[in-house]
Amino acid sequence: VCSSDLVNVCGYKTGSVYPNEWLVFGAHFDIAPPVAYTPGPDIPGYGTRTGAYDNTAGTSMILETAESLSKINTRRTMVFCLWSSEEEGLWGSSSWTQDIAERDEIKVTNYVNLDMMGINWPGDWVLSCYIGPEVDPNIIDQAPMYELAEWIGAGQLGLETQIAKGWAAWSADGESAMWSNQYEDTVAIYESPTARSDHEPFQANLNSITMGWNGVVDGYPCYHRNCDRLSQMESYMETDHGTGEQNLVESFDVVAWWSTMVFLSLDQDPILKIGRAHV
Numbered sequence: 001v002c003s004s005d006l007v008n009v010c011g012y013k014t015g016s017v018y019p020n021e022w023l024v025f026g027a028h029f030d031i032a033p034p035v036a037y038t039p040g041p042d043i044p045g046y047g048t049r050t051g052a053y054d055n056t057a058g059t060s061m062i063l064e065t066a067e068s069l070s071k072i073n074t075r076r077t078m079v080f081c082l083w084s085s086e087e088e089g090l091w092g093s094s095s096w097t098q099d100i101a102e103r104d105e106i107k108v109t110n111y112v113n114l115d116m117m118g119i120n121w122p123g124d125w126v127l128s129c130y131i132g133p134e135v136d137p138n139i140i141d142q143a144p145m146y147e148l149a150e151w152i153g154a155g156q157l158g159l160e161t162q163i164a165k166g167w168a169a170w171s172a173d174g175e176s177a178m179w180s181n182q183y184e185d186t187v188a189i190y191e192s193p194t195a196r197s198d199h200e201p202f203q204a205n206l207n208s209i210t211m212g213w214n215g216v217v218d219g220y221p222c223y224h225r226n227c228d229r230l231s232q233m234e235s236y237m238e239t240d241h242g243t244g245e246q247n248l249v250e251s252f253d254v255v256a257w258w259s260t261m262v263f264l265s266l267d268q269d270p271i272l273k274i275g276r277a278h279v
Contacts, residue, residue: 007084008092011066015076015267021107022100023266024079024208025065025259026093026198027058027114028086032224052230054223055086058114061256069260074267076109083198086115087224093198097205109270110145111202112259113212120215121162121187122247123237126169126178127254129153130192131211133203140191144271145209149189152261157254162187180219209271211262213255 009029015021031051059082066080084092100106120127129149135141154160166188170178178188195203196217199210220236222228234244237251 017075026081029082134191179217
């Protein structure tokens with residue numbers, strides 16, 4: 001997808017059974033651009049040309065996952081995208097989803113998003129697994145997707161204790177606290193009322209149920225700043241139980257496995273708003 005303002009980079013592998021049903025896995029590859037005014041050192045804001053956490057980390061994981069999954073055959077078409085201009089307002093993913101919405105023969109079943117990966121569990125920060133769209137804040141609207149996330153996270157990856165702590169923290173404090181405060185040994189699965197990344201156009205334009213992962217956001221002092229570098233990420237991941245490098249590697253490993261297993265499960269049995277796709 002190209003225009004004078006944005007270029008997305010996407011790879012496609014055609015499905016062997018339902019080629020017109022697409023599973024999309026994406027991350028934005030742009031970083032926060034410098035602007036005329038940059039807030040002071042105590043206020044996260046624009047003014048950087050580096051972005052290890054936001055979002056080189058997510059971009060790298062998409063590339064690694066695409067390389068691995070490209071070696072297998074899937075029932076549905078796999079699409080791996082690196083989005084442009086997320087920081088300016090989700091321009092890249094919005095353009096792509098608007099184009100796909102005009103193609104009646106294509107159904108995007110689900111979307112998986114990786115944005116700001118690495119400063120989370122097993123560091124002293126929450127690993128958030130966010131699902132959407134949220135419709136009613138008093139219930140779990142997307143119960144099948146929630147159950148899939150929990151089944152893989154607790155059952156397959158052994159994070160049952162961490163997820164229980166995450167549910168308690170989310171119920172008590174809400175999403176903004178997950179993005180700002182320190183929590184030990186905590187993984188939270190929840191429906192997100194906030195769509196601040198590329199999953200939003202998939203919900204709005206394609207009516208897709210989405211899942212994504214991230215860590216601390218507003219509580220990271222190098223958010224959209226020149227200090228957003230690998231060394232800074234490692235320093236934030238140091239704990240009494242491991243070095244920053246060890247914990248960072250484990251955090252990437254957990255999300256890579258979690259997202260890949262979700263992706264393969266959704267290929268077998270997509271989760272739609274009304275009923276399910278072919279099985």
